Amino acid sequence: MIYPINHDQQVLQQPARPATSADRQLAEALVATLTAHQDHCIGMAANMIGFPVSIIAVSLGPVNVAMLNPRLVKKAYPYQTKEGCLSLTGTRSTTRFERITVAYQGLTGAQQELELTGLAAQAVQHECDHLRGILI
Numbered sequence: 001m002i003y004p005i006n007h008d009q010q011v012l013q014q015p016a017r018p019a020t021s022a023d024r025q026l027a028e029a030l031v032a033t034l035t036a037h038q039d040h041c042i043g044m045a046a047n048m049i050g051f052p053v054s055i056i057a058v059s060l061g062p063v064n065v066a067m068l069n070p071r072l073v074k075k076a077y078p079y080q081t082k083e084g085c086l087s088l089t090g091t092r093s094t095t096r097f098e099r100i101t102v103a104y105q106g107l108t109g110a111q112q113e114l115e116l117t118g119l120a121a122q123a124v125q126h127e128c129d130h131l132r133g134i135l136i
Contacts, residue, residue, distance in 0.1 A: 001029045002036045003049035005086045009135065012047055012087055016054040016131040019046075019068040021109055023053055027066040028107070030057040034064050041086055043123035045130035048087050056127035060120055067104035070128055073113070074101035083126055083136050092136040096122045 006012065019027070026046060034044045034057040046055040054069045077098035082091040100121045103113045116124060126136065 002033045003029060005033075005037075006048055006050045007087055008050075011050060011052065012130065012135055013133040014047065014052045015133045016045070016047060016052045019054045019105070023055060023068065024107055026051055026053060027055045027057070027068060030055055031064045031066050033057075034059065037086065038064070042119065043127045044086070045127040047130055047133075048085075054131050056124070056131065058120065058123050058127060060114075060116075066107055067102065067124075068106070068109075070102050070104040070124065070131070072100050072125070072128060073103045074115075075099070075125075081122065083122070085126070085136060088135060094126075094136045096125050100124060102128075 030046055033049055043058040046053040056067050057064055075097035078095050081096055082093055084091045099117050101115050102124050106112050
């Protein structure tokens with residue numbers, strides 16, 4: 001199912017509750033919604049489609065990956081950048097890290113870790129901010 005993008009800042013600023021195995025369909029819908037917007041979007045958090053649940057979806061090359069309960073476990077090399085967001089108008093300045101390690105649960109519930117750099121790392125950081133109710 002593809003959901004509309006949420007623009008309500010009150011919903012976007014709510015911290016997400018932890019995801020459970022019962023949220024797998026929501027994770028799949030988030031990936032489908034990201035895929036539908038892939039020409040202008042590389043990441044999405046569940047609260048961007050109206051569900052304050054700790055799930056993000058990110059484009060990693062040719063595949064879109066759902067991450068349940070993601071958390072940054074390492075970060076290095078901070079830099080300043082400007083970002084946009086489907087839920088907000090315009091761009092805003094923010095600090096990101098060039099290299100991160102993110103720990104998360106996959107759709108099967110298995111714990112995983114990924115080391116990311118560049119745009120993929122930036123997208124994961126942006127979406128993890130959404131899960132904490134932080135808007136750029």
